Amino acid sequence: TTLEKQFQDFRHHLDESVGLRDRIRAVAMEIESATRLMHSSLLLGHQSRPVPEVLEKAKAQIGVLKELFHRLAEILLECPGQYYRFHGDWRSETQTVVSLLAFMHWLETGNLLIHTEAEEKLGLNNSEFGLDIEDYLVGICFMSNELPRYVVNQVTAGDYDCPRKVLKFLTDLHAAFRMLNLRNDFLRKKFDGMKYDLRRVEEVYYDVKIRGLAANVGFWPSYW
Amino acid sequence: TTLEKQFQDFRHHLDESVGLRDRIRAVAMEIESATRLMHSSLLLGHQSRPVPEVLEKAKAQIGVLKELFHRLAEILLECPGQYYRFHGDWRSETQTVVSLLAFMHWLETGNLLIHTEAEEKLGLNNSEFGLDIEDYLVGICFMSNELPRYVVNQVTAGDYDCPRKVLKFLTDLHAAFRMLNLRNDFLRKKFDGMKYDLRRVEEVYYDVKIRGLAANVGFWPSYW
Amino acid sequence: TTLEKQFQDFRHHLDESVGLRDRIRAVAMEIESATRLMHSSLLLGHQSRPVPEVLEKAKAQIGVLKELFHRLAEILLECPGQYYRFHGDWRSETQTVVSLLAFMHWLETGNLLIHTEAEEKLGLNNSEFGLDIEDYLVGICFMSNELPRYVVNQVTAGDYDCPRKVLKFLTDLHAAFRMLNLRNDFLRKKFDGMKYDLRRVEEVYYDVKIRGLAANVGFWPSYW
Amino acid sequence: TTLEKQFQDFRHHLDESVGLRDRIRAVAMEIESATRLMHSSLLLGHQSRPVPEVLEKAKAQIGVLKELFHRLAEILLECPGQYYRFHGDWRSETQTVVSLLAFMHWLETGNLLIHTEAEEKLGLNNSEFGLDIEDYLVGICFMSNELPRYVVNQVTAGDYDCPRKVLKFLTDLHAAFRMLNLRNDFLRKKFDGMKYDLRRVEEVYYDVKIRGLAANVGFWPSYW
Amino acid sequence: TTLEKQFQDFRHHLDESVGLRDRIRAVAMEIESATRLMHSSLLLGHQSRPVPEVLEKAKAQIGVLKELFHRLAEILLECPGQYYRFHGDWRSETQTVVSLLAFMHWLETGNLLIHTEAEEKLGLNNSEFGLDIEDYLVGICFMSNELPRYVVNQVTAGDYDCPRKVLKFLTDLHAAFRMLNLRNDFLRKKFDGMKYDLRRVEEVYYDVKIRGLAANVGFWPSYW
Amino acid sequence: TTLEKQFQDFRHHLDESVGLRDRIRAVAMEIESATRLMHSSLLLGHQSRPVPEVLEKAKAQIGVLKELFHRLAEILLECPGQYYRFHGDWRSETQTVVSLLAFMHWLETGNLLIHTEAEEKLGLNNSEFGLDIEDYLVGICFMSNELPRYVVNQVTAGDYDCPRKVLKFLTDLHAAFRMLNLRNDFLRKKFDGMKYDLRRVEEVYYDVKIRGLAANVGFWPSYW
Amino acid sequence: PRMMTAAASGESSVMKDAFSRYADYLNQLNDKRERVVKASRDITINSKKVIFQVHRMSKYNREEVLDKAEKDLAAVTEQYVARLVKELGGTDFWKLRRAYSPGVQEYVEAATLCKFCKTGTLLNLDEINSGLSPLSDPSVDPLQINVLDYLLGLADLTGELMRLAIGRISDGELEFAEKICRFVREIYRELKLLAPSMDDNHDMKTKMDTMLQSVVKIENACFSGCLTWSDKVFSSGSQRRKNYRWLLIHLLSSL
Amino acid sequence: PRMMTAAASGESSVMKDAFSRYADYLNQLNDKRERVVKASRDITINSKKVIFQVHRMSKYNREEVLDKAEKDLAAVTEQYVARLVKELGGTDFWKLRRAYSPGVQEYVEAATLCKFCKTGTLLNLDEINSGLSPLSDPSVDPLQINVLDYLLGLADLTGELMRLAIGRISDGELEFAEKICRFVREIYRELKLLAPSMDDNHDMKTKMDTMLQSVVKIENACFSGCLTWSDKVFSSGSQRRKNYRWLLIHLLSSL
Numbered sequence A, B, C, D, E, F: 001t002t003l004e005k006q007f008q009d010f011r012h013h014l015d016e017s018v019g020l021r022d023r024i025r026a027v028a029m030e031i032e033s034a035t036r037l038m039h040s041s042l043l044l045g046h047q048s049r050p051v052p053e054v055l056e057k058a059k060a061q062i063g064v065l066k067e068l069f070h071r072l073a074e075i076l077l078e079c080p081g082q083y084y085r086f087h088g089d090w091r092s093e094t095q096t097v098v099s100l101l102a103f104m105h106w107l108e109t110g111n112l113l114i115h116t117e118a119e120e121k122l123g124l125n126n127s128e129f130g131l132d133i134e135d136y137l138v139g140i141c142f143m144s145n146e147l148p149r150y151v152v153n154q155v156t157a158g159d160y161d162c163p164r165k166v167l168k169f170l171t172d173l174h175a176a177f178r179m180l181n182l183r184n185d186f187l188r189k190k191f192d193g194m195k196y197d198l199r200r201v202e203e204v205y206y207d208v209k210i211r212g213l214a215a216n217v218g219f220w221p222s223y224w
Numbered sequence G, H: 001p002r003m004m005t006a007a008a009s010g011e012s013s014v015m016k017d018a019f020s021r022y023a024d025y026l027n028q029l030n031d032k033r034e035r036v037v038k039a040s041r042d043i044t045i046n047s048k049k050v051i052f053q054v055h056r057m058s059k060y061n062r063e064e065v066l067d068k069a070e071k072d073l074a075a076v077t078e079q080y081v082a083r084l085v086k087e088l089g090g091t092d093f094w095k096l097r098r099a100y101s102p103g104v105q106e107y108v109e110a111a112t113l114c115k116f117c118k119t120g121t122l123l124n125l126d127e128i129n130s131g132l133s134p135l136s137d138p139s140v141d142p143l144q145i146n147v148l149d150y151l152l153g154l155a156d157l158t159g160e161l162m163r164l165a166i167g168r169i170s171d172g173e174l175e176f177a178e179k180i181c182r183f184v185r186e187i188y189r190e191l192k193l194l195a196p197s198m199d200d201n202h203d204m205k206t207k208m209d210t211m212l213q214s215v216v217k218i219e220n221a222c223f224s225g226c227l228t229w230s231d232k233v234f235s236s237g238s239q240r241r242k243n244y245r246w247l248l249i250h251l252l253s254s255l
């Protein structure tokens, strides 16, 4: 009957979707695993190991991530127009990836990792499968959340110039975000949290400043 | 600066998304409004007004819906590949539309409204903008939920053959659904509820049968 | 360090547990799939197809289930003493299996499927891996839940002696359950539900009796 | 009848289980009572009473606990292979015991209480009845939750070296935990909370460091 | 200190209360056990054994209940004025007791068991420990819930005069209950259900009447 | 019928209300937008630009706000007496407005902006549409929340007299607030937070004072 | 910080004066709110009593029972609603709505229930409100129950009508039950169209669900009532079944 | 079913008589409960006002502010608690506990707060209860606040003490804050031991969590107070740091 015929078609359709989703989730879990290793390396940054050493280990995972995102892109190629249908399945993992890449980039250059740079690092620059802008922005907010802790630990370790640099970076970033008209969604909530990061870094800067600890540093790498 | 430039681009991007979403939501709310009127007319069916009268009023809204879905489709044409990005914004309204159309179709023909027929009724048959299969299926489950109440009221009004016909329809529908491998999601939950509808209709059929009321009546149109 | 050593051991331990659980879950899902097929066949019973035909299809799955429970038992053999650690992972599937086997057994013989018979049917009779008694009892409650619907549909199909037989069976079963001291747990809740099944079957028996429909049946298979 | 016979057996079986469970719960409640007294003594630690005094009172309960776990073990001996059947009945009490023992051990030695040491303290080292590893880990997380408050109160009482030591301990502990692949369960949730403890202790250490209070003091026992 | 002294007193007081409550719960569980036996006997009423035989067995438990309520009363004597502090601990058991006594009384006399009669049966008439009126009323509602089932089974067993008697009784009872102004509490909810009992008994009464079955009365005691 | 007539009237009324609410929300969003600009300007205050410059930009928005509140008032005129029906729709925006106006007023004059002054600034002094006192008070709490951050940043920028002035202001304000008897509502919660603001400002005041930094006053307008 | 508390400078006293005005305002508002809450509780309790009184109705005592219910309702109006009106004093109808809304809703429920039982029609909001006007001091605005509270009360009414309908079927008044069924369906349909436009429609959503359940309960009761009746009609003999059946359909559709 | 309603047989009237007694009982009980609820609300509101009054305390006006608070508290006792006592009329202390418990808890909170601020000690339950005895008619049993409500009120007290402590630190009264900290810790420890034995300890569990948060807030405030102080002590010069440090530890531990 037509009815049976129709439901047979649906069955195929639904089974295919499930298969697709399972494959996507498998890649997403590998991404999660790679970011955990990366995060572990970067945590050493909070214990004030030298930046180059910290970065080296973490960078080793970028290649892995590139490969994984390539696989994701290939899976999605099979079902054109359905990027956003399955988006939720790799979304939060991607946001974490962005936050880590951006933190590493900032450690290296003192600058914000631009969206196109993030895509490039993940090998997404000339593919159909791009990095969703809101995911990028959420990732940047996550990075911002890490900065107060980083600053506190750096000062504890004796780097009294760090608060100034972070404060400058975060102030600019916050001002840039303020230009956006955000809806009442997850991104907005994350951005609203950024002001607490800013406030905390201001407090730390205040602490070193009032104790005269921030003053006499003179050399700052050229890229700052 | 690059940073400012980037955030200016983002601002445009986000404002456009917001604009798109607002327009989609506006259409979705008009759809909701039309279905409310439709539903209100169909509620008269429970008061056993003659089927043609009940349908006539409700059908008046189909043209409106067609027009609204046409507008939705046009909006989505502006951003190819993003159907599923905004899907949540018209999803539940569409499911209600399907349930009402399917109920009307069943009243008229005694048959299940097929997916392609639903698309046709909404003028979606040869457009890029289709009716998502899971939305269609959820809509059919919603229709099933209405049937026990309908049967009860028909019997009260003296139509003792109605339970038999509904039971046959619902048994077939339930069997067809059972062919699908459903994940533990909303659709699955809705389908799980269908067995209560089936059970209730069985009970009503039993009630009329045991009293000898479900006799072979002859005045039912030939397409049953 | 001891600390690192200890956590390395833990890691192995936890990874092994996860692996075990994944394998168990995979088998449990196959069991679920087999019971769905079985259930589909038995549903035809509600449409009053002849009992032997209905049973034949369903029985085909018993071999499958036997094989699957054998696999479960083998997995559990790897970790002696941990049956109840993972019990939750196959529990509800097993309860469904029991309910279907018991229903089939009742259709065939008119008797309750005894716990040892259930184990035998699943090939668990002389293994370490047994059928938990509470799971068996919950499964029997599930079977009881199906009986009112079965009776209603049988009467609709003209089998007016069915209510009497089911009522006798269910009254005895209910009385047997009443001997148990149940705690306030899931089993107790399921058993409490059994009285509604009993009440419903009493009602149906009343309906056929008062209309003089239950009277003149004379032949009943010998095993009843 | 077989049916009655079977249910009589079940009745025995269930009554025995209930009896067992009642005895287990009774012991578990005594454990809870002992840990309450222990906790109450340790709370004095926040008032900066001298460590030995605080420990002495708390230690008095260890003997009691040992005896109680011995009784638990004996009950479980009666039903081999059913440790995990009743595990839920003493689980959370055991986790609290671990957290308190680990806190005391840390106060005394500055080291983490190892799993085997915990078993030994509870007299479980060479019995069949062991300490479940996940319970041990949850208990350790609970202990971690106590540390921020302890550090704050110690600094208030003038012990400015405490933050450094706690930070070192917690950093190592956190790193060790990160090696584990945790599922999305209770333990994972508890571990996720540990990073807030770590962050808080970092902040306290920062507060004393920036004020130059965290100087190299010398009166700390040699095992630190 | 006075503070410690006061809390020590509280601890004594509360520990005593806990002891009291444990003893009360133990008696309440015995009451529950006795009512289960009573209920089992009365269930035979649904299988239409002769009333006197059914009652005899059930009555044997009344003495037991009297003794148990006497024990309850004695325990409560130890803490005068605190009846309602512990009320919740025997409340639902007492409601069941009332429902069974009232059912038996109705079987015997055809009348409602009045509150004072219920107290008398339980030996509470001249003690401090009385039967709470709301508990009594809830118990009466519970009894009402049993009547539809009783009537259905009586008719099945051939007692065609039963519906008339029960209908009269329930109609009066319902009218009497409507004299009360109830709050939105448990009693109100239970009373709300009584209308469905009345409705169902009325249906059975009509079933019997329209079939001319209600005629063959005669063997019912004179007090009806 | 009158029934239909009445509901038609209601529909008109409610649809009008919905329209009204939409217009109110539109104005409220413009208010929100204006306050965001104002806030952005005042944030420069945290970066220690000269007060007059900071104020000038922010003041430019006051006219805009006045105009917007005038529009709100006019909309509300269409439904006299229903101010508090729609109050929730501009409530939180108004609270933000008050907090900004009060902050600016304090920057300029060192005094608290009184309720009547706030109304005047918004052009509400002789209209039916006033400023709800609780909204005013919440706004003042919001302003208080900003002060610790302001003080910290001012000190960082070298204005060592700022803490003294803010502390005096906030101490007086806190004392004034304590004259109120508040319910357990939003205002109470906000006021509860004020004590932490006071505490933080006091800390900064001490920080500055003990370092002998508070001396170099002088460039502050005479009205302080 | 001695310096700041000793201060009683001009500015600080301006602030104090202002805050003592705010304090007065808040104290008065809260006192008024509390009085309104209490008046609302009294209205609720006594309206509930009126509803119980209505449910005491049977086929044989209807007039008598309803007369008493109306008298009780009038007493609620004159005693308790009047006190609410007095406490409000012609102001803050919307500001204090949450404080009195439960009482007013219950009052609407009681008043519309009485009216429906008496006349089978819906008591309009205007009718209720014009009954309240005489309660207030002529110098102040009379309390006007607002549309929202009226509709919320009406939503609750359907639950009471459900209880009533099932009682009526037991009493053999099948036609009355059918009438209730039609009435409740109509209210449900109208509210279904209105509900999304209501101010804060969260409460209303829950009430709509309950209302649909009530409608279904009434329909099921009518269904089983009809089946019982049909048994009655047909039991005389299957020969005449067909004729009776058409008669029955005719009878039912004319209800 | 005409036959059954017409009946006014002996049995049926026995039933009616009995139910009209039940109806009287329920009406009286519910009326009493409602009056008790209202009295309880009044106690709550006015006890809260006393608590606000206590928070008006500063280093300089303590006596004056606390005197007024005590006077206000006495007024609450004489006016509102007395009314509760009258409404209860010496009975149903446990049956109606839920109706008055919130008010009594708030009253305990206010009374113990006043006493602590005055004397630094805990107002005992016996002391509160003996203050209530004179309020009742000597012929009936005096209202005795029960241990549970007292403990629940005490649990709330810690929240107010937290507010107080942070205010005291701002006012420079670090020792007072330390005193509060010790007091609250002691109450927490005692309640931690008692809480599981309490009758229906669900409320208490929530309150214990809140209480722990309050304790931690006070501890954190004392911590940052001490750090500020240590900065003050040490800022004079790092040479003398070591000596000062020991002095500080000594000072703090003697608090």
Ligand SMILES: [Mn+2]
Pocket (backbone or CB within 6 Å): G109, G156, G157, G159, G160
């Ligand atoms: Mn109601």
Ligand SMILES: [Mn+2]
Pocket (backbone or CB within 6 Å): H109, H156, H157, H159, H160
């Ligand atoms: Mn409080």
